[in-house]
Amino acid sequence: METTPRIAIIGAGPGGLICARILQRLGITATVYDLDTPRAARDQGGTLDMHPDSGQRALGEAGLLEAFLAQARPEGQQMRMVSRDGRILFDALPPEADPTEGNPEIDRGRLRDLLLDSLTPGTVRWGHKLTRAEPLGDGIHRLHFAGGTTADADLVIGADGAWSTVRRLVSDATPRYTGVTFVETGLDDADTRHPRLAELTGQGTMMALDDNRGFIAQRNGNGHIRIYVGMRTDLDWHQQAGLDLTETAAVRAALSREFADWSPDLLGFITDADSGYTNRPLYALPVPHTWTHTPGVTLLGDAAHLMSPFSGMGANLAMLDGADLARALIGARTTDEAVRTYEATLLPRSIRAAEGAAEGIDSAFAPDSAVTALAHMTQHH
Structure with missing residues (x-):
């Protein structure tokens, strides 16, 4: 300079x-x-x-x-695809070689x-x-x-x-609304408190996507699994439904109705969550x-x-x-x-x-x- x-x-x-x-x-x-x-x-x-x-x-x-x-x-590089009825369709394990050759998580x-x-x-x-x-x-x-x-x-x-x-x-x-909203929640001490959901998630990221909706479960450190319940929906979907996003039980019930025809195993990512629900519309x-x-x-x-x-x-x-x-x-x-x-x-x-x-x-x-x-x-x- x-x-x-x-x-x-x-x-x-x-x-x-x-x-x-x-x-x-x-x-x-x-x-x-x-x-x-x-x-x-x-x-x-x-x-x-x-x-x-x-x-x-x-x-x-x-x-x-x-x-x-x-x-x-x-190990967080594992990618898993699950069908809406709970079957594992695809499971990619992380490479066993030098971690710098892959995409390790943090x-x-x-x-x-x-x-x-x-x-x-x-x-x-x-x-x-x-x-x-x-x-x-x-x-x-x-x-x-x-x-x-x-x-x-x-x-x-x-x-x-x-x-x-x-x-x-x-x-x-x-930024403009993409038309997709994530509702974020999570599981704490998942392997001990939620072993079934932890096993379904695997060690990395699990996705179940179908018909404009889906679940994404993502391993974090300290035994936490972060969950995104995704929907293609209006930006004000919760207002149209008369929902107060701070009322955990009401949001849980509304999301459960939205995914009522999905596997009970996947519904556990909504019903068994340890935290509240945070509305996250996606913008670009x-x-x-x-x-x-x-x-x-x-x-x-x-x-x-x-x-x-x-x-x-x-x-x-x-x-x-x-x-x-x-x-x-x-x-x-x-x-x-x-x-x-x-x-x-x-x-x-x-x-x-x-x-x-x-x-x-x-x-x-x-x-x-x-x-x-x-x-x-x-x-x-």
């Missing part, structure tokens, strides 16, 4: 943190701003499979691959802790919710945070997720999502290419974005040159992934989803 830029990363997710870590290793300082207070304020979600050519590659550039492999769960919370603990203390400024970014000219932006504090930056990196505030600087696009940015280069700002991760989880690439792409942007910044004379280089790679890659994710969710929640899901699994394993 010809000068030392002031780099602000908005959002302490995997993409933003990996970018800050790689920059920091090579002597470039970046400040990460996140709305959480403290860092463990929110559940970070389920498990992630780290791919060798994206997530693992980014961890390697960050000097964290060995630490990741020490915490990863190779809980989102563990991955975030690994990344946070690798940064110099004080890198992340907690309790900083960005309300707007004010252009000052020459690519400089003044960041305004809730509570009245401000900070100026030569480069603002929007790693602030689906409802990104930074995105407004470069794009008018907003329009495809393709692109923007005109804007000096002093760029995007990564969901801020750039929010897509359905059926891409299997969300966190991997975010981390690859972060690594590519850091590498571009390290190798360029100016931040503008770096961002142009990065976006030339990011945008076409994002479009391809988003197209695949859109096709994936449409085939997973369709009248013949059981047939197409089984064909897809068989082809790719």
Whole structure:
């Protein structure tokens, strides 16, 4: 760099943190701003499979691959397809070779802790919710945070997720409802308390999809199984049904009616759950999502290419974005040159992934989803 830029990363997710870590290793300082207070304020979600050519590659550039492999769960790669009557149709076990050749799993919370603990203390400024970014000219932006504090930056990196505030600087696009909603719940100490459901899940991910509905059960660490009850439905389905989502018994009864003609074994993922039910409508940015280069700002991760989880690439792409942007910044004379280089790679890659994710969710929640899901699994394993 010809000068030392002031780099602000908005959002302490995997993409933003990996970018800050790689920059920091090579002597470039970046400040990460996140709305959480403290860092463990929110559940970070389920498990992630780290791919060798994206997530693992980014961890390697960050000097964290060995630490990741020490915490990863190779057995979590198991993929199982179950019919609506409870029969196992397909079961792909993880490879027994070097785990770096596969896609070992790690809980989102563990991955975030690994990344946070690798940064110099004080890198992340907690309790900083960005309300707007004010252009000052020459690519400089003044960041305004809730509570009245401000900070100026030569480069603002929007790693602030689906409802990104930074995105407004470069794009008018907003996420759209995909037509599919997940209702999340879970099983605690599953092998002991729910052995039948734990056996049906296996050690990785179990999917049962048919006729615009389905179950996805996903092994996490510490004996927990995270469950997603999926439906192609209206965004306000619960209001149409007169449901209060905080009334656990009423939601359980409504979901049980929705899946009344499914196997009693699968219905156990609704009726035997230990937690309440969280409504999670799935959103995605329009495809393709692109923007005109804007000096002093760029995007990564969901801020750039929010897509359905059926891409299997969300966190991997975010981390690859972060690594590519850091590498571009390290190798360029100016931040503008770096961002142009990065976006030339990011945008076409994002479009391809988003197209695949859109096709994936449409085939997973369709009248013949059981047939197409089984064909897809068989082809790719």
